[in-house]
């Protein structure tokens with residue numbers, strides 16, 4: 671069964687769910703069955719990336735038709751996208767990187783947001799601006815678990831959702847770190863399964879991903 675969502679959403683994206691599926695939707699018609707499969711597998715917080723023309727409509731469809739899901743927008747890189755995705759029903763925002771202009775727009779959106787970082791200086795700059803919760807992207811390429819573990823000593827205030835190159839084998843290692851609250855990834859949505867609309871397989875992979883996090887130490 672799906673994980674029950676809290677009655678009111680947490681203020682932080684990091685506290686929505688331990689595993690956040692990152693979705694690329696080519697056909698908005700797939701959005702609802704795909705989201706239902708993820709929810710049924712126990713992954714209710716869903717990040718729809720703005721990489722495809724169908725993304726905005728996909729967010730609208732999921733927000734309107736899958737109330738058990740918490741749909742958010744990923745790949746948000748400018749203020750217009752912040753406005754458009756929140757209007758479409760996005761309930762959280764994720765960016766691969768950040769600027770002050772983008773941060774301002776995300777702060778003004780009224781929904782929780784997760785700016786992306788990949789270096790120590792970016793982490794310090796966000797802490798300086800009062801932001802303590804971040805996406806670590808691209809996680810594996812930017813140093814992976816070892817990098818995040820090294821940050822926990824000098825910068826324990828920062829909490830992360832590492833994303834990028836993470837799979838079922840590495841996710842539990844990330845989740846065991848004290849400064850990691852959740853992980854993001856697309857491994858439960860193999861391209862061939864989505865192309866074949868094999869929602870049963872997506873649900874099964876989602877269920878495995880949801881179970882991975884059960885052993886994590888931070889939730």
Ligand SMILES: O=C(O)C(=O)C[C@H](O)[C@H](O)COP(=O)(O)O
Nearest residue numbers: 719744745766833834835855856
């Ligand atoms: O488009 C974006 O801004 C993103 O959100 C990047 C994604 O987080 C990663 O591409 C997901 O990483 P994989 O699990 O390796 O597929």
